[in-house]
Amino acid sequence: MGSSWLILGVILLSSQVVRSQRVRVLPEVEAYPNESVNLRCEFTNPGSTKLTQVSWIFEATEGHRENIAVFHPTYGESFPKSAFKGRVQFTQASLEYPSIRIDSVRMSDAGRYTCEYATYPSGNEQGTTTLIMLAKPKNSATPVVVQAGSAKVVVARCEALQGKPAATVTWVTGAMGEYNSTSQAESDGTVTVKSEYRMAPASTDNGRDITCMISQRTQDRPQTFPMKLVVQYPPTVRIEGYDNNWYMGRTDASLTCHADANPKVVDFTWTTLSGNLPATAKVDQNRLLVQKVDESVNTTFICEAKNSLGSGKSQLTAAVIELTGDPSSAGVLVGAILGSLLALLLASALITVLVIRSRRQQPRYTGDSDQGTYGNKARIFGVKRASKNGTGDNNNGPIYTYRESEPGALVEKGNEFLHAPAGMPAPHHIPMTCELDEAGQRKFDTLNDSMEEEEEEEEQYDGFGGLPPSYHIPRHEDDYGVYIDDDMESQRDGSIISRTAIYV
Numbered sequence: 320m321g322s323s324w325l326i327l328g329v330i331l332l333s334s335q336v337v338r339s340q341r342v343r344v345l346p347e348v349e350a351y352p353n354e355s356v357n358l359r360c361e362f363t364n365p366g367s368t369k370l371t372q373v374s375w376i377f378e379a380t381e382g383h384r385e386n387i388a389v390f391h392p393t394y395g396e397s398f399p400k401s402a403f404k405g406r407v408q409f410t411q412a413s414l415e416y417p418s419i420r421i422d423s424v425r426m427s428d429a430g431r432y433t434c435e436y437a438t439y440p441s442g443n444e445q446g447t448t449t450l451i452m453l454a455k456p457k458n459s460a461t462p463v464v465v466q467a468g469s470a471k472v473v474v475a476r477c478e479a480l481q482g483k484p485a486a487t488v489t490w491v492t493g494a495m496g497e498y499n500s501t502s503q504a505e506s507d508g509t510v511t512v513k514s515e516y517r518m519a520p521a522s523t524d525n526g527r528d529i530t531c532m533i534s535q536r537t538q539d540r541p542q543t544f545p546m547k548l549v550v551q552y553p554p555t556v557r558i559e560g561y562d563n564n565w566y567m568g569r570t571d572a573s574l575t576c577h578a579d580a581n582p583k584v585v586d587f588t589w590t591t592l593s594g595n596l597p598a599t600a601k602v603d604q605n606r607l608l609v610q611k612v613d614e615s616v617n618t619t620f621i622c623e624a625k626n627s628l629g630s631g632k633s634q635l636t637a638a639v640i641e642l643t644g645d646p647s648s649a650g651v652l653v654g655a656i657l658g659s660l661l662a663l664l665l666a667s668a669l670i671t672v673l674v675i676r677s678r679r680q681q682p683r684y685t686g687d688s689d690q691g692t693y694g695n696k697a698r699i700f701g702v703k704r705a706s707k708n709g710t711g712d713n714n715n716g717p718i719y720t721y722r723e724s725e726p727g728a729l730v731e732k733g734n735e736f737l738h739a740p741a742g743m744p745a746p747h748h749i750p751m752t753c754e755l756d757e758a759g760q761r762k763f764d765t766l767n768d769s770m771e772e773e774e775e776e777e778e779q780y781d782g783f784g785g786l787p788p789s790y791h792i793p794r795h796e797d798d799y800g801v802y803i804d805d806d807m808e809s810q811r812d813g814s815i816i817s818r819t820a821i822y823v
C-alpha cells in the first residue's frame with residue numbers, strides 16, 4: 320500500500336510539472352550546415368492566462384542570451400540585429416504557434432533556442448530546444464615509417480578532422496603499444512580528433528596489422544583503416560646452399576646469401592677471410608657459383624649485405640673433401656670391387672686351366688717305363704700334373720707338395736718349390752699355380768730348363784705383384800710330405816687331384 324501511495328504521489332507531482340510547462344518545444348534538433356531547420360513552439364492550454372508577446376532567445380554559450388525573433392499580436396514580427404538576421408522567420412504569425420525556420424544553418428548556429436512567452440498574470444513561461452549541428456569528420460590514417468629500436472615512437476596516426484560532435488578513435492592491433500588522442504576545437508565549431516599509436520618497434524613488427532577505427536554520430540558505423548606497420552632495420556644475413564659435399568672437381572656448387580632487411584638490400588658483397596674470392600668462384604648478385612671445386616675454395620666465405628640503414632654479415636667455412644658418398648665416387652668404389660672380382664675370376668680360370676692340363680699329363684721318371692712306379696726313392700704328389708713338358712720328362716716336371724700333418728699349411732707350402740732330395744732322379748721345381756699368370760708361367764718354363772739360374776729367377780719372380788712364388792729347398796724330406804714309399808702310389812689318383820684342387 321505504501322508503494323502505491325508513493326507512485327500516485329510521483330504521478331501527481333509529474334502532472335504538476337507538465338501543467339507548469341505549458342510552452343511545448345522539441346528538446347533537440349539536428350542539422351547539417353546549409354540546411355534549414357524548423358524550431359517549433361506552442362503554448363498549450365492557456366486558459367485564463369493572457370499571452371502578450373513571444374520571443375526566441377539564442378544562447379551559443381551558457382548565459383549569453385541573444386534575442387533573434389519577436390512577435391507581438393499588435394506590432395507584428397521583429398528580428399533584432401543578430402547573426403540570424405535574414406535567415407530566420409516565423410512560420411505562422413500567431414501567438415499560439417510561434418515556430419521559426421532558420422535557413423542555411425552554420426556550425427556556429429549550434430546552441431540553445433528558447434521560446435519565451437510574456438504572460439499575465441503568471442509572468443514569463445518558456446521552453447528550450449537544443450540545435451545540434453552535425454559535421455561528418457574527414458577521416459584518415461597512415462602508418463609512420465620508423466626504425467627498429469627500444470625507444471617508444473609513434474608508429475601510426477589516425478585523424479578525424481572537423482567533426483561535430485567530436486569523433487572517437489580506437490585502435491585494434493596485436494602490437495605491444497598504446498595510444499592517446501587529443502581533441503581540438505576548430506573555429507567553425509567542429510572538433511578535430513587526432514590519435515597516435517606508440518610503441519618500441521622491433522624488426523618483427525614490420526608488416527604487422529594495425530587498424531584505426533573512427534566512430535562518430537554522423538556515421539552509420541565506425542570507419543576502419545586497416546594498415547601495416549613499417550619498421551626499418553639493417554640486414555640480418557645468412558648463407559645457405561652449402562651441403563657439406565664439396566668434393567674435388569664438383570661443378571655445381573653454390574652458396575646463396577639471404578638477407579632480411581627493410582628497406583631491401585641494395586648491395587651484396589662476397590669475400591673470403593683471406594680477402595679476395597678464388598678465381599673459380601663467380602658472383603651473381605646474392606649467389607656465389609663455384610665453377611669447379613678445388614683447394615682454392617677450401618676457405619671461409621663472407622657475405623655482406625647493405626641497405627640504407629647499415630649492413631649485416633655472415634660467414635661460412637667450406638670444407639673441400641677428396642671423396643664422399645657422392646654417386647660418382649660410389650661408382651669408383653663399385654668399379655674397384657668389380658675389378659677385384661674380375662681379377663679373382665681370371666686367376667681362378669687360369670688355375671683351372673693349369674690343373675686340367677696337369678691332369679692330362681703323366682709324370683714319368685727317367686728310365687722308368689712303368690707309370691705306376693716312381694721308384695723307391697721318392698713319392699711326390701701331383702708331380703705329373705703340372706709338368707709342361709709332357710709325360711716321360713719328369714726331370715723337368717713341377718712337383719706339388721702336400722703336407723699331410725699340417726693341413727692348414729697347405730696353401731702356404733704350396734707356394735714353394737721343392738727340390739727333390741739328392742736321391743731323386745732329378746731336381747724339381749714346384750710352382751704354386753695360383754700365383755702364376757702367363758708371364759709367370761713363361762718364367763717357370765724357363766726355370767725348368769735351367770736349374771743353374773735358380774737364384775736369378777727367384778729375383779725375377781719377386782717382381783710379380785709383390786707375391787713371388789718362392790723356392791724352397793727342404794732340408795728334410797719328411798717335412799714336406801715327400802714320400803719314398805710305394806704304398807702311397809694309389810693315392811696319386813682321384814684323391815691326389817682333389818687335394819691339389821684344395822690348394823686352388
Ligand SMILES: *[C@@H]1O[C@H](CO)[C@@H](O)[C@H](O)[C@H]1NC(C)=O
Pocket residue numbers: 352353
Ligand atoms: C554551404 O554552402 C556554401 C555556399 O553555398 C558552400 O560554400 C559550402 O561548401 C556549403 N557547406 C556544406 C557543408 O555543404
Ligand SMILES: *[C@@H]1O[C@H](CO)[C@@H](O)[C@H](O)[C@H]1NC(C)=O
Pocket residue numbers: 499500501513514515
Ligand atoms: C600523446 O601523448 C604525448 C605525450 O605523452 C604527446 O606528446 C602527444 O602529442 C600525444 N598525442 C596525441 C595525438 O594526443
Ligand SMILES: *[C@@H]1O[C@H](CO)[C@@H](O)[C@H](O)[C@H]1NC(C)=O
Pocket residue numbers: 614617638639640641
Ligand atoms: C681444407 O682445409 C682444411 C684446414 O683448413 C684442411 O684440413 C683440409 O685438408 C683442406 N682440404 C683440402 C681438400 O685441401
